[in-house]
Amino acid sequence: MAQAKGNGAVADTATLDLDTTAPVDDDGEDTVAEAIDADQIDDLFKDLKTLLNTVEKLQKARQDVGDIKPLILRLLDGELLSGEELEELRGGIGGLSKILKMYNDYQTALERAQPARTILDQLLKS
DSSP: OEEEOTTSOEEESSOOOOOTTOOBOTTSOBOHHHHSOHHHHHHHHHHHHHHHHHHHHHHHHHHHHOSOHHHHHHHHTTOOOOHHHHHHHHHHHHHHHHHHHHHHHHHHHHHHHTHHHHHHHHHTOO
16 A cells, blocks of 8 residues: 655555565574665654554543543433533533544554564564
């Protein structure tokens, strides 16, 4: 899957160009780190950091909204809410909009970070 990068270049996030003829160390194992392009490694770390930051922001936004679901359900059931509950709901609904945007950002970051799994699996074989 190709995705545009900030500099206008397109990065392929579905596959990595791993050199299948990687050098072999004394144990007879491929040295995966040497087989991966340095730019790919930098991109993977950036993608992982972006994913981490996105998850942190999403979790914080969820905490900020609190538990407004019961208030929304009461509102949808036609119940009258107190002035304080309405204010809490007003703020919470604005926060829900923020959470939806952050969730979309999270999905994108998660997708972009998936190639790191392949490299981690190869580097951390036990």
